[in-house]
């Protein structure tokens with residue numbers, strides 16, 4: 001039996017394939033969960049099994065956006081410590097974060113996922129590293145929220161084991177034991193990781209950062225990931241304070257420290273990488289280590305400007321991340337396309353730093369590459385998963401912008417008319433189809449207030 005087909009036509013198409021192929025007016029055919037064809041003009045009129053034909057006049061069709069760094073639980077601690085740098089901000093928030101439980105994390109994950117999905121994200125990730133004693137099944141709650149929203153998902157099972165008494169930044173009551181963290185990470189992989197083509201859930205091993213985990217947890221975490229065949233994720237080279245911390249404790253900078261613990265490689269991606277010298281960039285390029293660039297968070301916490309143009313020139317895989325919403329507040333990825341371009345043009349490469357098309361590539365194919373899914377998603381090509389977004393560009397905000405890709409990247413946040421994950425529509429006219437946004441908004445507010453009460457802030 002022929003697969004069910006959905007035809008999208010009469011729209012601009014940015015495929016983000018290797019040659020950046022675009023069509024001013026083109027079409028795409030979805031067959032089952034895959035892209036069957038994409039090209040100029042209208043789709044053939046004699047296709048079998050067409051269940052839906054979408055006239056997408058006035059729209060731009062792109063691959064779905066990919067978010068490569070986030071902390072969902074922070075959705076319920078937004079708007080706090082808004083004028084702090086990273087270390088001061090962490091110290092201000094750890095005591096609150098140490099009181100999270102399963103209900104709070106489920107609501108926060110729903111809020112984070114809903115905000116991303118309605119803004120065109122089709123592949124999301126969550127780096128969760130706070131597991132207070134007696135908090136319940138946080139991993140299960142996060143994976144459940146992703147299923148409810150309908151996005152493809154990577155859970156980076158995080159951990160912290162270097163409390164204040166070991167010279168770390170988090171208070172002792174917020175950290176796990178090394179054996180407990182490794183056992184729970186392995187259990188999360190066994191229960192949730194799927195390595196098949198088109199997997200909806202994958203798991204990565206993700207100790208939090210050099211200043212909150214021990215060298216031994218980094219080493220053993222890398223061994224665990226390689227034994228299980230999953231990816232590795234952590235924070236790296238985010239601030240000058242972290243660089244100073246590494247020199248004082250380990251006698252070397254963060255990149256050399258990561259290399260000494262087995263944390264550079266094609267299966268690793270790191271958030272931020274703001275403070276990288278030429279030899280750090282060469283080490284990432286040599287080993288194929290990926291980067292999650294988080295321009296809004298880096299600006300909000302005054303961390304600095306990552307050297308994205310130099311990373312791209314060196315061949316480093318780079319994707320975009322919103323980072324946790326306690327250091328971003330918005331939690332939307334499509335605005336990060338614009339911020340990546342703007343922030344990098346404030347750096348030394350000025351107007352040549354990034355083009356609008358490079359920004360779109362970072363947010364799609366680049367993200368799929370750092371999550372290890374570039375063969376399956378991230379561009380509009382026959383055989384890939386039908387993860388794609390129709391952006392409406394014929395309203396007041398965008399109708400007079402000459403170039404549709406520039407309209408998407410530089411213009412106001414464009415409305416999402418439709419978003420598909422594996423051929424299944426998850427957003428229609430800017431609203432989620434499989435989750436109730438108003439109910440999620442209410443429960444995130446309730447859980448935020450409950451956490452503030454329990455943590456003694458209200």
Ligand SMILES: [Zn+2]
Pocket residue numbers: 069070071235271323324
């Ligand atoms: Zn982060």
